[in-house]
Amino acid sequence: MDPVLEAKGISKRFPGVLALDGVSLALHPGEVHALVGENGAGKSTLIKVFTGVYAPDGGELSFQGRPAAFGTPLEAQRAGISTIYQEVNLVPMMSVARNLLLGREPRGRLGVIDAAVMNGEAERILAGYGVETDVRRPLRTLGVGAQQMVALARAVSVDARVVIMDEPTSSLEPREVATLFEVIRRLRAAGIAVMYVSHRLDELYQVCDRVTVLRDGRVAHTGPLAGLERLTLISLMLGRELDEVRSRGLTSFTRRRAGAGTPEPGTERAPEPRMERAAEPGTERVAEPGMERVNGQAPVVEARGLTRRHVLRGVDVTVRPGEVVGLGGLLGAGRTETAKAIVGALPLDGGRVLVAGLPLRGGSTAAAIRAGVSLLPEDRKAEGIVPTLSVRENIALAALPALARAGVVSEARIDRVVEIFMRRLRIKAASPHQLVSELSGGNQQKVLLARWLAVRPKALLLDEPTRGIDVGAKAEVQALIDELAAEGLGVLLISSDLEELVEGADRILVLRDGAVAGELSGDEVTEEKIMATIAEQPPEQEQPPERGRPGEPSRQGARPQVGERSHE
Incomplete structure (x- = not known):
């Protein structure tokens, strides 16, 4: 044929x-x-x-x-x-019906769109795709x-x-x-x-x-x-x-939970030079008493009782230096919301966040960045890259205050930082001045990683860092997560890929209905145990069955699906 x-x-x-x-x-x-x-x-x-x-x-x-x-x-x-x-x-x-029939709208006399016919046709077409909604919305x-x-x-x-x-x-x-x-x-x-x-x-x-x-x-x-x-x-x-x-297998994680921040024998990497992060004037405070220490290390990030109505219910998260903590769960479980709450991007009804033992004050992403906590968002298109700016400008964006002297930004310092991270992350671009929107998805993700690494964080929250990128870029990102943890960075890893969670995390918090359903560590960190924790019937049904989004049928009674995307 x-x-x-x-x-x-x-x-x-x-x-x-x-x-x-x-x-x-x-x-x-x-x-x-x-x-x-x-x-x-x-x-x-x-x-x-x-x-x-x-x-x-x-x-x-x-x-x-x-x-x-x-x-x-x-x-x-x-x-x-x-x-x-x-x-x-x-x-x-535009309405759902207009989008569906855009450029092909049925018209009556005098060329005017026949809305009744258009809406009826749209409802008929969408019914075949399992979408039941008011097509006029x-x-x-x-x-x-x-x-x-x-x-x-x-x-x-x-x-x-x-x-x-x-x-x-x-x-x-x-x-x-x-x-x-x-x-x-x-x-x-x-x-x-x-x-x-x-x-x-x-x-x-x-x-x-x-x-x-x-x-x-x-x-x-x-x-x-x-x-x-x-x-x-x-x-x-x-x-x-x-x-x-x-x-090598299908992921490039090598630490295999050999201990927080401790690579397995034979996998040690020589860390690249890191610039020490100086405390900002006026921020020197004494760490709160009672900070839990493990192997002499206090948590770099500790979230206590994060609560937001209908979203989060008393979520506790602790990340120590050199540790990769996984966050798993279903659609609407609160994974993305937890990460956003930690960095001040989601207003809270209760709870607090401590960074290196000091309360995070200000309730904003800027305050979190200054304290040393950065978030790589799930949606790099809508919440990450600035498509009209170059690779260079996107990488330097968050670090500009640190690269300035008396309010004047040093172009030479920007070039140096950009060159370092483009080389280290192997970002493929024609030049640092190429528009970031012209790069592949994997290279855009690396640009975002470079942006947050350039501010020298103490902790990095990664929300679906390998979603939508090819296996080569995915392997490079996974290997980089290992490197960063080996250098002492605390990492919170959110992933819908169970294999990625199991092989990349030192321990895993499983969320369900906005609360921590269980914590897995050691030999418990398996795909089967994660799914069992998700599926386990909670003792109290405090929340009503989940309803579908507008335009989608109810999911009540549906079989739980691991790795569904959160759009909350």
Whole structure:
């Protein structure tokens, strides 16, 4: 069967970077084709060439057997190529119905939009995707998962011949993922070609027929996915020998809970020089009595009785120097909220936070940063990077006060700090002056890490630090967490990946319904024990069964799903 969309020898160059180097790929009708590779391998660039965002510098495209050159995404969409992006690209202030049928609204006499017909059609379409909502309400009032399902429904309902899905499940709950997979199967049965881009290998093996691996802008492998061992796929993505991947495993944590801040024998790293953090004038205070010490070390961060109505119920968290404390739980359990409360980003009804034995005063993120506690947020797009600024400016942003003398910022000091962290974190960019929005997701995450390391924190709170980045970048971040803990930094690690929690944390706090359901350490730190703690019936049912977000059915009675995303 002839391809419906084909790239032949496609090349695309940006200043200082060859993003695509002779890439060839064919999508066939009724086929689900996986596109994988590390961040920066060229996946997003290839998608943008297919959809008319970029014009290729070399090679040619063909669509339904004829040469194609799409000047804009609208041209590609009208030809029959629809795209679902990782970030919902709809209009939040418009109604759900208008977003679903934007540009295709039914019109009555005199060309006026027939709202009744439009709303009825929108309800009918969304019902097939498990979304039941008032389609007249603004899209922004729906949960992120429901918004993503609206984007999916819109892409599929435009009579597409090719549907490109870029990390479509990154914001979805398990129930919605199941719906998505059913839609993909319907597309396959209808003879529609699907390109599926994801870092989640489990998903690829569930729905994809073939796979193309990109590495450094080139095709490293194309072939059937069935029969291709997962470790082989990872080795192709990383460009490493299979035996090396087998020996190192799927995470790059090496400490294996050998003791807080103490690497296992043979894994010790020589710490890089660190600038000591001087106390700010006026902040010298005597640590409170009663601070718990373990092996002579007082906690670097201690949260006592964090309480916020309907969100947190007396949460206690302690992180010591050189310790990685994991935070696990389900959707709405309070993981993200706990981290935000510690750094003053979530107002509290009760409780307090101490840093190195001193009460954290001020109740703001600025006060937390000054005290030595930084948070890497879960949503790097909305709460992390500043897309209109350069890599250099993003890294230096939080450290500017420390880099100034008499209110004047030293450009030379900024350059030195940026150069150090770009080298240490191996940030791939054409130059420090490149816009951070042009970097891959993994490199954007490294830029955020560099920003917070540049302020020399005592404790670093990491909320889903490896979500949505490729296996290579994930391994580098995990290894970096080990390094930082070995150097004495206290780390709070929030992750939906149970393997990451088990292999990376010295001990784990499991949250349920905004309270600590249990603490695991030593031999108790296993995936099975985490799930058992989550599923354990609490002695009192103080909270009513969880309701779905607006536009989503109730989750009452649903089977608990580990690793669901918190949007609270």
